[in-house]
Amino acid sequence: MGWILRGHAAITPPMSLIEIVAVLLGLANIVLIIRRSVWNFPFAIAMVSLYFVIFRDAQLYSDAGLQIFFAVVNLYGWWSWHRNRADVGEVVVRRLPAFGYAICIAGSVAAIWGWGAFMGSYTQTSYPYWDASVAMLSVAGQILMARRFVENWHWWILVNLISIPLYVLKGLYLTAGLYGVFLVLAIAGLVAWRKAEVRP
Template sequence: MCEGQALDGRDFLRQAIAMNPLEIAASALLLLNIALVARRSIWNYPFAIAAVSLYAVLFYETKLYSDMLLQGFYVALNLYGWFNWSRSRAEAGEVVVRTLGWQARGAWLAGCAALTGGWGWLMHRLTDAAMPWWDAGVAMTSVAAQILLSRRYLENWVLWIAVDIVAVPLFAMRGLWLTAGVYAILLGLSVWGLIDWRRAYRRRAAA
């Protein structure tokens, strides 16, 4: 048993040494970004833009094309979010949390499902994408979550939690072990973000 444990330790060390430096840098930036988002810090946006730029290259190399194309859209959304959060802080003195009604929540979920089906079919038919349906689900739900985040809606965290749950095994199966581990940490940060943003929303609503 001790011999097997030693072997596992050596395997882990070899994998750690062989990790892509690009993946390490992107993962570190992403963790900083989400930690700042959970705290409603506007300074999350420079880290976000740097992280998605690196991930675009990484996903191209691993044939996760939906996620690769998603990064370009993320840059635009992060610039929009930076502007939106700055305006909210200038007007209210803080980044104000908003929430959707039940009808709007249903519409966003239906939109995520429809876009996942359509985009997954395109990736399956037109490219050699690995796991096109899972990849599409992560990509399309991430788009919706990022839009809601940029507009300061509490529900963005619910979608991010769903994305993280699916992304961990997806990236692990593509050999992106560090990114899979990062998304496991992001799952915890997303739960924290949901709790903290809900607290902030209730505090402001009661004021």
């Protein structure tokens, strides 16, 4: 596991107002996603804008860059969800085919190794492969969520499990706590979306 733990000493920034606001926005965002409300997207865009600054200052550069990706994909998701709402205003969700699921797993693993190697070689990022795992799994989860696939929650559950100890090591205790809440809500989201999915 040495490739996961390679990194710099933990940076412990003071708990700041920006992190508190980002956490509150994140909680609102995930609750709205579970409810399949398109209003999750403006909350998400505001949250990732703040987390770009937080992760940049913590030298988690893959996570910081990920926030830019999130902003773009959330804009796409906002548009996509508006076009796929049911009459009652909730978004229609669906199941990912088995082959597509396998492709997503393989693509995620390849992206983690490739991005982790790049960041470890060319930047001073902390814990390059660990950070890359959070980033690349989040990319896959965000794409699956924007495309309304139930399986997006599988990726978010894994992201939350590996993010919590990383953020504790970096001194981002409030953010680690947020991801603990995210973990519980991701499980709830999986249950809710499976009940609501459109079956062929």
